[in-house]
Amino acid sequence: MECIFCKIANGEIPSATLYEDNDFRVILDVNPASKGHTLILPKKHADNLYELPDETASKALVLAKSMASKIERALECDGLNLVQNNGETAGQTVFHFHMHIIPRYKNDNVKLGWKPGKLSDAMREELLSILK
Numbered sequence: 001m002e003c004i005f006c007k008i009a010n011g012e013i014p015s016a017t018l019y020e021d022n023d024f025r026v027i028l029d030v031n032p033a034s035k036g037h038t039l040i041l042p043k044k045h046a047d048n049l050y051e052l053p054d055e056t057a058s059k060a061l062v063l064a065k066s067m068a069s070k071i072e073r074a075l076e077c078d079g080l081n082l083v084q085n086n087g088e089t090a091g092q093t094v095f096h097f098h099m100h101i102i103p104r105y106k107n108d109n110v111k112l113g114w115k116p117g118k119l120s121d122a123m124r125e126e127l128l129s130i131l132k
C-alpha cells in the first residue's frame with residue numbers, strides 16, 4: 001500500500017518520533033505550523049475519522065491528552081489546538097487518519113479561524129429534524 005503515514009507509523013520511513021506503542025506513533029510534523037507541531041498516527045490504516053475503529057478513536061483521544069499535557073509543560077506554550085481534518089475540502093492532504101497537536105504562542109502566525117454565522121430558526125429546525 002502506498003500510504004506514507006502507514007510507512008512512517010510502522011517504521012519503514014524514519015521520522016522524529018516522540019512516542020510509540022503497539023497502536024500509535026507520535027511524530028513531529030515536517031512542515032510545522034508552530035514550534036512543537038505534532039501528529040498522532042494510528043499504525044493501522046484508516047482513511048479518516050469515519051473509518052476509524054471505536055477502540056482506536058478512544059485511545060487516540062487519551063493519547064492526545066497526555067501528549068498535549070507534556071507539550072504544554074515542556075514548551076510553555078500559551079495555548080494549544082487539537083485539529084483533525086477529514087476530506088480535501090476540510091484541508092486533509094494525507095488520507096490516513098491523524099490528529100494535529102498545534103501549540104499556540106502569543107502573536108504566532110497560525111490561522112484556524114472562521115467568521116461566525118447566525119443559526120436561523122429555520123436552519124435550527126431543519127438540522128434538529130435531520131440530525132437528532
Ligand code: AMP
Pocket residue numbers: 004008015027028029030031032039084085091092093094095
Ligand atoms: P492534513 O492536512 O491534516 O492531512 O495534515 C497532513 C500533515 O502531515 C501536514 O501538516 C504535513 O506537514 C504533514 N506531513 C506530510 N508528510 C509528512 C512526513 N513525511 N513527516 C511528517 N509530517 C508530514
Ligand code: ZN
Pocket residue numbers: 003004005006007044045046095096
Ligand atoms: Zn495509511
